[in-house]
Amino acid sequence: MKKQIKAIYKKEFYSYFGNLSAYFIISLYIALSLSCALIFGNFFSIDNRNMVSFFRYQPDILAALIPGITMHLWTDEYRSGTIEFLLTQPLEYKDIIIGKYLASVSFSLIMLSTLIPQMFLIKIYGNINWLTVLSGYLCCALITIAFCAVGGLISACSKKPALAYLGSLLVIWSITVITPDKISQAVSLADLGFQENYQNLINGKVSLSSILYYISMALISLWGTIAVINNRQKI
Amino acid sequence: MKRKLSTFIFFVLLVGIFYLFNYSMARFFENSYVDMSDNNRYSLSAETKDILSNLKDKQTLRIYISPQITQDYPQTGEYSKYVTDLAKRYEKESQNRVITEIIEIEPYSPQEHEAEQYGIKEFLSKDGKVNLYFGGVITNNEGRYITIPNFVEMRGPYLEYDITSAIKQLTLSPKLPKIGVMAPDMHLLLDTSGKLDLTKNQNIFNQLSNKYQLVPISDYAVQIALDIKTMIVVNPSKGLANIGQYALDQFLLRGGNIIFFIDSIDEKSKKRNDDQKISQLLQNWGIKFSSDNTIGSLEKGIEIRSNNKTFPYMAWMNLDKTNFNAQTPIMQNLTSLSFRAPAAIEAVSSKAQDYKLTPLITISGKSGTIESKSSIQSYKEIAANNFKETNKDYILAAKIEGKFSSAYTENIMKGSKYEKEMLSFLPQALKKGQIYIISDIDFLYDETWSDNSFKNKNTTYGIVPWSENGLLLERILNSLNEKEDLTTLGIHPFLPKDSLGTKFKKEAEQDVSQAKEEKTQQLEQLLNKAEGINYQDYSLGSAKQINQLQEQITSLEKELRYLDYATDKAYKQKMKIYTMLSVILMLVYAGFITLWLRHRLKKRRISQEKN
Numbered sequence: 001m002k003k004q005i006k007a008i009y010k011k012e013f014y015s016y017f018g019n020l021s022a023y024f025i026i027s028l029y030i031a032l033s034l035s036c037a038l039i040f041g042n043f044f045s046i047d048n049r050n051m052v053s054f055f056r057y058q059p060d061i062l063a064a065l066i067p068g069i070t071m072h073l074w075t076d077e078y079r080s081g082t083i084e085f086l087l088t089q090p091l092e093y094k095d096i097i098i099g100k101y102l103a104s105v106s107f108s109l110i111m112l113s114t115l116i117p118q119m120f121l122i123k124i125y126g127n128i129n130w131l132t133v134l135s136g137y138l139c140c141a142l143i144t145i146a147f148c149a150v151g152g153l154i155s156a157c158s159k160k161p162a163l164a165y166l167g168s169l170l171v172i173w174s175i176t177v178i179t180p181d182k183i184s185q186a187v188s189l190a191d192l193g194f195q196e197n198y199q200n201l202i203n204g205k206v207s208l209s210s211i212l213y214y215i216s217m218a219l220i221s222l223w224g225t226i227a228v229i230n231n232r233q234k235i
Numbered sequence: 236m237k238r239k240l241s242t243f244i245f246f247v248l249l250v251g252i253f254y255l256f257n258y259s260m261a262r263f264f265e266n267s268y269v270d271m272s273d274n275n276r277y278s279l280s281a282e283t284k285d286i287l288s289n290l291k292d293k294q295t296l297r298i299y300i301s302p303q304i305t306q307d308y309p310q311t312g313e314y315s316k317y318v319t320d321l322a323k324r325y326e327k328e329s330q331n332r333v334i335t336e337i338i339e340i341e342p343y344s345p346q347e348h349e350a351e352q353y354g355i356k357e358f359l360s361k362d363g364k365v366n367l368y369f370g371g372v373i374t375n376n377e378g379r380y381i382t383i384p385n386f387v388e389m390r391g392p393y394l395e396y397d398i399t400s401a402i403k404q405l406t407l408s409p410k411l412p413k414i415g416v417m418a419p420d421m422h423l424l425l426d427t428s429g430k431l432d433l434t435k436n437q438n439i440f441n442q443l444s445n446k447y448q449l450v451p452i453s454d455y456a457v458q459i460a461l462d463i464k465t466m467i468v469v470n471p472s473k474g475l476a477n478i479g480q481y482a483l484d485q486f487l488l489r490g491g492n493i494i495f496f497i498d499s500i501d502e503k504s505k506k507r508n509d510d511q512k513i514s515q516l517l518q519n520w521g522i523k524f525s526s527d528n529t530i531g532s533l534e535k536g537i538e539i540r541s542n543n544k545t546f547p548y549m550a551w552m553n554l555d556k557t558n559f560n561a562q563t564p565i566m567q568n569l570t571s572l573s574f575r576a577p578a579a580i581e582a583v584s585s586k587a588q589d590y591k592l593t594p595l596i597t598i599s600g601k602s603g604t605i606e607s608k609s610s611i612q613s614y615k616e617i618a619a620n621n622f623k624e625t626n627k628d629y630i631l632a633a634k635i636e637g638k639f640s641s642a643y644t645e646n647i648m649k650g651s652k653y654e655k656e657m658l659s660f661l662p663q664a665l666k667k668g669q670i671y672i673i674s675d676i677d678f679l680y681d682e683t684w685s686d687n688s689f690k691n692k693n694t695t696y697g698i699v700p701w702s703e704n705g706l707l708l709e710r711i712l713n714s715l716n717e718k719e720d721l722t723t724l725g726i727h728p729f730l731p732k733d734s735l736g737t738k739f740k741k742e743a744e745q746d747v748s749q750a751k752e753e754k755t756q757q758l759e760q761l762l763n764k765a766e767g768i769n770y771q772d773y774s775l776g777s778a779k780q781i782n783q784l785q786e787q788i789t790s791l792e793k794e795l796r797y798l799d800y801a802t803d804k805a806y807k808q809k810m811k812i813y814t815m816l817s818v819i820l821m822l823v824y825a826g827f828i829t830l831w832l833r834h835r836l837k838k839r840r841i842s843q844e845k846n
Contacts, residue, residue: 010839014832014835014836014839017829017832017833017836018836022829023829026825026829027822027825030818030821030822030825033821034814034817034818034821038814038817043735044734044735044736044739044810044813045734045736045737046734047733047734048734048735049273049733050273110828110832113824113828114821114824114825114828115821116824117817117820117821117823117824118817118820118821121813121816121817121820122735125735125738125813126733126735126738127733129273131271131272132271132272132273134271135271135272192254192257192258192261196316199313199316200268203272204270204271204272204273204276204277205268205270205271205272205277205320206268206269206270206271207264207267207268207269208260208264208267208268209257209260209261209263209264209265209267210268212256212257212260212264213257213260213261216253216256216257216260217253220249220252220253221249223249224245224246224249227245231242
């Protein structure tokens with residue numbers, strides 16, 4: 001990793017733990033994951049060797065929480081006026097963007113990792129299908145990577161954190177619910193739906209196209225962020 | 236304004252690039268995936284790949300599906316994705332020898348007409364306005380085709396088996412091999428025209444009906460037609476006619492194969508099968524069968540409900556891999572077979588040349604016997620109490636092969652008017668013959684191995700098996716009818732569903748089961764006592780006795796209700812404990828990580844301040 005990216009990454013990453021927001025978001029994630037799995041996910045009445053009760057609601061939970069993680073990425077810089085200072089530093093824009101993005105991804109992945117103890121608890125009490133669970137985790141990690149990039153892009157577009165949160169929430173939620181339909185008998189867009197790719201991965205069908213779907217979402221959002229920051233600098 | 240427009244165009248472009256890129260990736264990597272699912276359900280087995288690689292002519296696998304299914308029946312819609320995924324896998328693995336076509340059916344379209352002509356079965360949309368379709372057709376170059384009228388989700392584990400068998404079937408002669416079926420009570424299996432009635436609760440014959448021509452043969456037939464290579468003989472110890480036995484003896488010596496389903500009791504009709512006439516024939520083939528006992532296992536016995544009680548019954552068993560001889564191809568990768576009060580078979584010396592008996596299914600360890608006369612009772616609890624643990628090894632199914640000699644010294648119809656029409660008597664085998672013997676006739680019955688409540692059970696592809704009894708019979712027939720490559724073709728069995736809630740409930744019930752049983756017995760005794768009281772005797776003593784009994788009964792009933800309440804409470808308690816453990820573990824983990832990171836943050840600040 002480049003030294004500049006590393007410096008930005010460390011600053012951003014530790015800033016999450018400098019106040020109570022990290023604890024609040026992680027606690028909220030635990031509460032939401034548990035309540036969705038145990039209450040709405042019928043955890044005790046269905047076979048959970050694939051942790052389906054937990055994975056079923058992860059897109060919705062992450063869609064609600066990741067905007068909270070990414071909303072400050074750029075809005076704080078705009079509000080406090082440090083954006084000009086930051087952008088005049090001997091750093092490339094993309095290094096700043098990548099540093100900030102990696103920090104939000106790392107924090108989100110730490111939040112996601114709180115599900116790991118659950119995996120062992122299920123194993124102690126019953127059976128677990130490690131491979132399918134691994135595929136489910138991979139899927140959640142990919143979603144996190146994609147959502148953080150989208151959240152970062154929306155944060156770069158707005159000056160107020162609340163607006164960034166609501167905007168990210170709306171965009172991410174739209175991504176999760178939009179299911180492209182077929183154009184004709186020969187051309188079907190079903191593979192482009194978020195849920196289609198998500199279901200494939202949590203069912204253990206790990207296809208390259210599904211992985212690329214989330215990675216490309218992240219890369220295109222990062223590209224968008226670079227363009228937005230670049231544009232603001234010109235102004 | 237211009238800037239806003241260009242920003243808008245930029246974002247539209249981003250979304251466009253995203254969808255275009257993923258559309259091409261989805262097409263390019265359509266069939267490239269790693270299968271990490273339960274039982275590799277997205278992958279084709281080595282046996283299927285082998286059959287596909289040996290295909291000489293092209294075949295087409297068409298999946299007919301109404302798009303509306305996804306909205307009207309989400310679960311079926313979900314299953315349709317799995318079916319289409321697997322169908323595409325056939326195209327890839329066969330290197331385009333099997334072309335997969337997914338045909339979406341709009342109401343009243345030419346595709347709908349085509350699907351109907353192929354025999355795809357329609358079902359109504361949720362609003363009842365249009366017909367929906369979800370089935371498949373496999374066609375070959377000659378125009379022959381096999382239709383799967385509906386893809387039934389519950390039959391999901393058999394999807395690959397059904398498609399591969401159909402593909403294989405189309406490579407073989409269109410003339411189906413004839414299989415003879417003989418039973419002492421043949422009339423029960425026939426319809427009014429004398430044909431096998433496949434609707435009579437016989438899923439097993441239904442399953443075979445599109446791959447074999449099943450020919451009913453009376454046990455009074457003097458001989459078995461030469462174009463029949465395999466006979467299925469059901470329940471011969473119920474009293475198979477002598478002439479039928481002679482016909483089987485001669486059939487085997489001419490190189491025929493016989494599959495026997497023999498048993499000491501018939502659980503369905505609650506009758507014993509102790510006709511000893513068949514013993515001579517069996518002994519001649521090196522098999523000894525005793526009708527005195529049924530076999531059970533403390534390990535493999537299933538829980539049954541009888542007389543309002545649930546208890547483990549040793550003689551009704553779900554056997555698994557540990558009971559199967561995996562050395563023989565037909566038993567390979569089978570996962571479960573269900574037996575109900577089977578008998579045991581033993582190997583005895585035989586005069587046959589190259590005689591070989593291979594056990595296929597055995598039980599050992601914690602095994603035992605129940606007398607047949609006890610097993611036959613409706614009150615299975617009494618039968619269970621009569622279980623005698625012997626810890627012996629018992630053979631429940633075996634394969635016997637060799638060049639047998641006849642159990643007869645001459646044609647038993649010698650001198651009769653039939654003799655001239657019959658083939659000459661054979662004292663010795665012309666060819667090697669094979670006998671498969673399975674010591675349970677309930678093995679065949681629908682309720683032993685399949686979901687009989689399913690509405691489409693009258694079509695082969697509508698049978699919903701929960702045990703592989705039907706598959707085993709089909710494998711035996713395949714091995715005897717030149718379809719060896721289908722012999723080891725397995726299924727993707729659903730893993731047994733075990734929710735934590737069910738586990739907790741069982742544990743909670745187990746905790747109080749002994750106390751509950753004792754109280755129930757006491758209550759039964761008191762109720763019996765109460766029934767014996769002469770209520771017309773109004774003496775003070777008897778009134779006191781009645782009062783005492785009533786009090787005791789009320790108290791016991793209360794205690795039983797309390798035990799139910801306690802079970803429920805214990806079950807909920809277990810769920811609470813799990814939930815608490817989940818919360819604590821996740822919080823401890825999160826706390827540990829965040830505190831560690833906070834500690835690192837502090838250290839970072841200190842070092843920054845120093846610098």
